[in-house]
Amino acid sequence: MYSVAIIGGGFSGLCAAVQLGKKLGSNVIILEGNKRVGKKILSTGNGQGNITNVEVNEGFYHGDVNFAKNALHKYSNQNLLNFFDELGLITDVKDNKVYPASFTAGAILDVLRFKLEDLGVVIKTEAYVKKITKEKAFCIECSDGSKTFAQKVICAFGGNSGAGFMTDGKSYSLLTNLGHKLTKLNPSLVQIKTEKEKLKGLKGIKQEAKVSLYDDKRYVKSFEGDILFTDYGVSGNSIFSLSAYLSEVKNPILKIEFLPTISAETLIDKLTKKCDGNSDWERVLISVLPTRLIYAVTRNCNLLHTDIAKKNSIYNLVYSIKGFTLKVEGTAGFESSQVTNGGIDTAEICVDTMQSKILGGLYVVGEALNVDGDCGGYNLQWAFTSAMIASEAILNEEN
Numbered sequence: 066m067y068s069v070a071i072i073g074g075g076f077s078g079l080c081a082a083v084q085l086g087k088k089l090g091s092n093v094i095i096l097e098g099n100k101r102v103g104k105k106i107l108s109t110g111n112g113q114g115n116i117t118n119v120e121v122n123e124g125f126y127h128g129d130v131n132f133a134k135n136a137l138h139k140y141s142n143q144n145l146l147n148f149f150d151e152l153g154l155i156t157d158v159k160d161n162k163v164y165p166a167s168f169t170a171g172a173i174l175d176v177l178r179f180k181l182e183d184l185g186v187v188i189k190t191e192a193y194v195k196k197i198t199k200e201k202a203f204c205i206e207c208s209d210g211s212k213t214f215a216q217k218v219i220c221a222f223g224g225n226s227g228a229g230f231m232t233d234g235k236s237y238s239l240l241t242n243l244g245h246k247l248t249k250l251n252p253s254l255v256q257i258k259t260e261k262e263k264l265k266g267l268k269g270i271k272q273e274a275k276v277s278l279y280d281d282k283r284y285v286k287s288f289e290g291d292i293l294f295t296d297y298g299v300s301g302n303s304i305f306s307l308s309a310y311l312s313e314v315k316n317p318i319l320k321i322e323f324l325p326t327i328s329a330e331t332l333i334d335k336l337t338k339k340c341d342g343n344s345d346w347e348r349v350l351i352s353v354l355p356t357r358l359i360y361a362v363t364r365n366c367n368l369l370h371t372d373i374a375k376k377n378s379i380y381n382l383v384y385s386i387k388g389f390t391l392k393v394e395g396t397a398g399f400e401s402s403q404v405t406n407g408g409i410d411t412a413e414i415c416v417d418t419m420q421s422k423i424l425g426g427l428y429v430v431g432e433a434l435n436v437d438g439d440c441g442g443y444n445l446q447w448a449f450t451s452a453m454i455a456s457e458a459i460l461n462e463e464n
Contacts, residue, residue, distance in 0.1 A: 067187070068092035069459060070205055070215035072194050072239070074102030075230075076109075077431030077448035078221035079177040080148070084456035086184035088463065093186045094213060096205065098193035098231040103174040105223070105230040108403075110162070114170030115442040116149070117142045117449075119161040125443045127253070127309055128435040129411040133447065136416055140450040148449070152176040162441055189213075193231065194222070197239050199424060217426045219419075219455055221448075224405025224432040225250050234399070237409065237433070244423045246410040248435045251312040252402035254305045254444075259298040259319065259391040263365060266357045267294035275325035276303040281316040289325055299391070305403070306440040308396060312406045317393035323354060323362070323386050332383050340374045346382070349374040354386070362386050404444050408435040418458035419451055428455040 068089045071078045074097030085093045095102060109115060118125075121142040123134035146156065146163070154176045155166040165172035181188065196206040197218060205213040225234030237247050270293070277287040290303035299319070311317055324332065332353075339349045347370040350359045363370045366385040368378060396402070409429050413422050421427040430451035438444045 066202060067094045067213065067215040068463070069094075069217045069219060070203065070213055071095045071219045071221055072197075072205065072236070073097065073221035073223060073431075074099070074188065074190070075221060075223055075232075075431065075448070076103070076106050076173075076445055077452045078219070079103060079174075079181065080449050081219055081221060081430065081452035081456045082186050083152070083177060083180050083184065084148075084453060085459060086181060086186040088460055091185040091187055094215070095181075095186065095188045096192040096194055096207065096213060097188065097190045100190055102188060102190065103177065105227065105232070106174045107170050109170050109173075109445060110164060110442070112170050113168040114165050114173045115162045115445070116156070116165070116173060117145050117163045117446045118442045119158060119163065121443065121446055125439045126447070127312070127406055127437050128248070128408070132411040132414075132416050132434075133436045136450050136454055137446075139417075140453040142446055144453065145446060145449045148453075149173075149176065152180050194236070194239060197243065197427075199426070203426065217428065217459055219428045219430060219452075219459075220433055221430050221452065222433055224408060224437075225399050226252060226402040226405045226432075227400070232405075232432075234405075240409055240421075240429065240433075243421075243427070245413055245421065245429075248407040248410050249312075250399075250405055250407040252396050252399045253309045253312070253404045253406040253437055254440050255308045255402035256295065256300040256397040257298050257304050257308055257311070257319070257393055258395045258397065259393055261297070263361065263389075263391060264294060264296070264298070265361070267361055268296050270294045270355055270357055271301065272323060272355070272358065273325070274303065275322040276307055277320040277322070278307045278310055278314065279318045279320060280314040281318065285314055286310045292321065297397070298394070302440065308402075309404075309406065309437065309439050311393070311396065319391045319393060321389040321391070323358070323389065329383050329387050332386065333379055336374075336379050336383065337376055340376045340379070342373070344374050346370045346372055346374050362389060365389060403440075404437045405432055406437050408433050408437075411435050417454070419455035420458060428459070430455050
């Protein structure tokens with residue numbers, strides 16, 4: 066019998082295993098459904114491994130924000146940096162995001178794996194857990210019929226995003242079958258589907274822009290970064306970031322501000338000077354936007370790019386450039402999302418220990434809980450924070 070069984074060998078599960086393994090060693094086992102642990106870690110930060118951020122607070126989180134706030138006070142981004150410094154991971158900062166100095170996500174997984182080997186923690190892969198029961202101890206049954214017994218269990222099985230990582234949402238039943246509630250689930254950090262009429266001819270265009278989310282006319286949030294136009298809507302870093310807020314909005318509308326570093330007043334002045342009475346809108350705007358975007362923004366204010374540019378139309382045109390709106394029709398779904406918004410109801414979890422209030426000895430951490438973060442390291446930070454709290458609670462009981 067093991068002291069602790071960890072269900073899930075992702076970032077949260079591996080961090081918990083390292084912390085527990087320092088004292089419990091081979092009395093800790095990780096049960097991972099994939100052929101190897103840490104598969105999803107390799108895709109974080111576009112493969113560069115954005116592990117945390119310079120600034121981390123509850124304002125970057127969704128779901129049960131107060132739960133996240135209390136937990137982050139116990140284990141902050143500095144605690145994460147100290148933890149990985151002890152493992153030998155050298156980090157660097159780029160755009161206020163923390164990465165391995167190699168800017169390779171594999172470095173994060175490697176230092177975790179090497180430490181687990183040194184500590185003697187047992188890792189069992191291709192062990193997809195189907196059922197948890199408890200009498201005197203926990204019995205964990207896998208799909209191959211094998212059983213693992215442990216005094217305590219940490220559920221670090223992830224969410225419902227990215228079926229290729231075996232995080233297909235089925236593992237929630239491990240806890241709902243034990244009496245836990247599941248909140249509504251939504252895909253987050255995902256491409257957004259929009260109305261298509263305004264997107265004609267834009268597929269494949271990538272442009273720096275400021276993108277704002279509105280709930281009808283109410284402003285919600287803005288991000289600045291690249292936006293990629295697709296045949297179904299929009300993608301890109303700014304879109305992924307905004308998608309985390311969609312679950313909070315009833316009538317979502319995207320407002321795209323092209324040329325965010327140039328004010329509307331300046332743009333009006335410069336375009337007015339280019340209206341010589343002979344040039345069409347394409348010629349006036351050719352140094353301002355890509356050709357196909359020129360077609361879209363002129364069409365958006367009932368002009369043609371072949372129309373002669375007139376000064377009395379410049380205000381409406383600049384408004385189209387600075388306020389190109391798209392009605393949101395949905396997202397690309399869980400399979401395309403990086404993170405799940407929603408999860409096991411945190412009202413049934415003790416924030417000081419991550420232990421279930423329903424069943425003693427059962428702990429829930431990471432994305433499995435009703436907490437998710439913005440794009441850019443916040444979700445790995447949450448995985449670490451919750452894993453450390455659970456590990457600390459278990460080790461305190463061992464003393």
